[in-house]
Structures are given as structure tokens and as C-alpha cells.
Amino acid sequence: MSPADAGFGTALRLHRAGCWAQAVVVYDALLADPRLPPVQAAQAHANRGAALRRLGRVDEAVASCIEALVRCPDMAEAYANIGAILQEADHPLAALDACRRAIALSPGLYTPYLAIAHARQDCGDHDEALTLLHRAATLAPAAPSVRYNLAEALLQHGLFEQGWQAYETRWQVRELALARPACANPEWTGQDLTGKTLLVVEEQGFGDTLQFIRLIPLVKARGAHRIILQCRAPLVRLLAGTEGVDAVTATLPDARSYDLWVPLLSLMQRLAVAPDRIPATVPYLTPPPDAVRQWARALPETKDLRIGLVWAGDPRLGHAAASRTDARRSLALAQLAPLLTVPEVSWVSLQKGPAAAQLEGMAILDPMTGVTDFADTAAIVQQLDLVIGVDTAVVHLAGALGVPVWVLSRFSGCWRWLLDRDDSPWYPSLRLFRQQQPGDWAPVVARVREELLHTVRLPRHDRGQA
Known part of the structure; x- marks a missing residue:
């Protein structure tokens, strides 16, 4: 075996194990050797681009794939990688072009179908996306990433039996980085639980x-x-x-x-x-008595409508895929400024994390600096008339407590909110305000403001039904 072959073997093992940074180091070492044959150099550049994509280094990833195409213009994998990168960078139409080129060159390659499916979801064509994911699953039935993405699409369409079965592959999807619990005893798969x-x-x-x-x-x-x-x-x-x-x-x-x-x-x-x-009886969670006592006087008395606000999730900067999702679902507090002009509302921050720094200078009560866990947050939320927020744990908490909650949902929303509805089978008190265009929050905020103006005009005992 040549040194180049050995190096490729090492890089591929690291790549397939999800050790993308280490794989890039090996690919760089291979490409530094001027004796590397052109075909292997093209493959190394393409693979390097795929690894850089997983690390969130978008510009370098595209450049590396282009280098692969310079050396091998008909390399389908490089086009598929570029398509996936463009889709994740919110350029779905450009992604479609690159992926179609990949499919034309290699019809049996599953990765462009996966990227096209995501691009179709980004364009709002969820039926076509599901068809494409089924095609990818036909080409690569054992690929965990395909099964997982198909699972989420099936769940979004309300096809729970197939979706939850496919969702069992989540532990093998390296991009998710989920750690399967190290439990020594057998897993429950439906066997009799009597006395267990x-x-x-x-x-x-x-x-x-x-x-x-x-x-x-x-x-x-x-x-x-x-x-x-x-x-x-x-x-x-x-x-x-x-x-x-x-x-x-x-x-x-x-x-x-x-x-x-x-x-x-x-x-x-x-x-x-x-x-x-779906068991949707609420509340199915209740804050513990000690938390209720601790926070009973945390919110000042007011005749105004008390509304909790959360505008950002966890950015998870060390996880490229999760960070991209958070960037799509989160806002800056300044984008919600039109809501803050609604009269007869007392605003309460429910925001934790770095985004809470945006509260400086705002007329919003912030009790969260004293919050130590979700029991504390639940005790605060229970005192509110309404929660308005992006898709974070706080909106689930409000729904579980039976508190009215309005969710600002990104265009290509989470599977759990299903499709084409503004209510939810998970939480009777929840309303969805969906983006009509990717990344465009202004119309969503305007709709929420109009609904809020309507709500504050209602008698207090009717506000929870708004």
C-alpha cells in the first residue's frame, strides 16, 4: 500500500467517525504532497470540503470542492457537496442546480437527493421533499442520516407510525452527536411491564x-x-x-x-x-410549592396584561448544524420592538443565555437572573396571561402548564408543529404564527401585534381564549 493510500484510509476512518477536524488535517497533509495523483487529489479536495462543511467553515468548504472540480470536472460528489453547502447557507435555488448536476453525473448517488430535499423544504415544497427523501432511502436504505431526515419529514406530515420507527436511527447520525445512554439492563421495546x-x-x-x-x-x-x-x-x-x-x-x-x-x-x-x-390534557406539569412561594411576589401587581417574552434559543456555537437551526429560529429583541408599543401590557423577560444582554435599556422586567432551574421558570410563567416566544423550551413549558402561548415559527419549521395549521395537537393553549418567507420576521411580528391589540381590548376573563 502506498503512503497516499494509507493516508486516505486514515482520513476516511476519521471522516466516517465524525472526527472532521482531524480528517481535515490528514487531507491537508495529503494535498501538500506534489506527488499525489490528480484523481486522488480531486477526491481529497472533495472529501476535505465535506468535512469542512460539517465544521461550519462554509467558504473553505466551497473552495475545496471547486478545487476538486478543477481537477475532475465530472466529479458528482463535489457537486453534491456544493449543493449541501449552498442549502445550509440559505441559497436553496443555487443548491438545486448543483445537486441536479450531481444526479445527472451519478444517478445512484443518494447525497444530492438529501440536499435537494432540504432545499425543497426551504422553499416550502414539503410534499416534493418527502418524495426525494424516499428516493434517497431507496438508494441508501442503511444510511442513518437518510433515515433520520426521512423520519422528521414523515413526522411533519403526521405519518407517525413510519416516522417514529425511522426516528430510531437517531443514535447513529454523527451530525447529531447524540450519546446513547450506557444502561446495562435490557431496553424496553414493548415487553410486559407488570411488576417491573x-x-x-x-x-x-x-x-x-x-x-x-x-x-x-x-x-x-x-x-x-x-x-x-x-x-x-x-x-x-x-x-x-x-x-x-x-x-x-x-x-x-x-x-x-x-x-x-x-x-x-x-x-x-x-x-x-x-x-x-396525543395526550393533550393540560396542565400536565405544575411548579413545586416551594418555587411558587419563592416567586409569588416577584412580579409587581398590575392591571395590565402580563406577557412573557423569549426571542432566542441556545446558539450552540460548537455544533454547526444546531447553530444554523438556532440562527433561523431566533430573533434580536429589537425586531420585537413593535410589540412593546402595545398599551396595557406589562412585559416580562423569560430569556436566558447571551441574548438576555439585549435587555439593557428596555422597559421589560427581568426576573431571570434569579432563576436556577425550570421549576423557578414555571413558577413565573404560571403567573402570566400569555407567553410570546420563538421555538424554545420555554414555549413547551408554557404549553405544558396550560398557559396561553404564541409561537413565532420559522418558515421551514420544526417537524413537531406539522404543516398548514396554526394550532397544535400537543398543546391546546398554543397558537403558531408562521413565517411566510424564509428569514422574514417583520410580517410575523406585525400579525402578532394586531392579535395582541385585539386581546388587550377584551375583558380580562376572555383574554385567555384569544
């Missing part, structure tokens, strides 16, 4: 946990003797009072304390929950 202790393990974001914790009573009804919930510390105090939960812990318990375990988001598949059978 089941460990339910949270996963992914806080919002996911708040959304799917409602399923615990359904599991308990299957005959489980005891249910232990493992979740991160900021949720422990709030979820300790959840119906059906016997104990909550922030760390994985000893294997001797439970018989079976299950990831929280797998409960939809294990329980075969259909869209019209």
Missing part, C-alpha cells in the same frame, strides 16, 4: 423532555410497578411532581435499581401514539 421498574432516560433538548414527559402515565398504565426518570439537573425539581413518576435523578442509577430502560423519545414508537391520540 422502568428507567426512562431523557435525551436531546429541554423542550423535548418537557414535550414528551406527558407519556409517562401511559407507560405506568402498562403495569409498571415503578418508574424512575433520569434527566438533567435543571429539570429535576419540576419533573419530580409529574404524574406516574416515582423518582427523579440527574445521574444514571445503578443497574440493580431498575429492570428495563427506554429513551424518552422512543416512547412514541413503543406506545404507538397516533396524531389524534
